[in-house]
Amino acid sequence: MGxxxxxxxxxxxxxxxxxxxxxxEETLGGKAIRVVxxxxxxxxxxxxxxxxxxxxxxxxxxxxxxxxFYTHGTMTFELGVFTAHEVVEGSADGITEVRxxxxxxxxxxxxxxxxxxxxxxxxxxxxVYYAExxxxxxxxx
Numbered sequence: 001m002g003x004x005x006x007x008x009x010x011x012x013x014x015x016x017x018x019x020x021x022x023x024x025e026e027t028l029g030g031k032a033i034r035v036v037x038x039x040x041x042x043x044x045x046x047x048x049x050x051x052x053x054x055x056x057x058x059x060x061x062x063x064x065x066x067x068x069f070y071t072h073g074t075m076t077f078e079l080g081v082f083t084a085h086e087v088v089e090g091s092a093d094g095i096t097e098v099r100x101x102x103x104x105x106x107x108x109x110x111x112x113x114x115x116x117x118x119x120x121x122x123x124x125x126x127x128v129y130y131a132e133x134x135x136x137x138x139x140x141x
Contacts, residue, residue, distance in 0.1 A: 006133035021136045042141035
């Protein structure tokens, strides 16, 4: 919490390089986590709210984007890895679900890997290694 991370990756759909900046912070009096992020200094961005959902007895989240779609899902934590599964609402590019896994590495970096359900099949998403970058800024245009 209270940290800014930055990671570079290649967009699996376009083949273009991207820089993702994320800021993690507590919100709602410590009852939730807020993550804001932007790609390539504001070309795209989003905000996630992560919270304990009593009804589901699970860690749940909502992710809202500057591209006009949003996702919602749950996370599980096991052996130092958190795995998320989310449903995409309103995406124009055919992605209907996302699966991801993230792990904190011994050197302090975070490794995240995603895959997308698109046109009825799971396809590779992106793989990113994030490092703390206090000077980096999340930008929304």
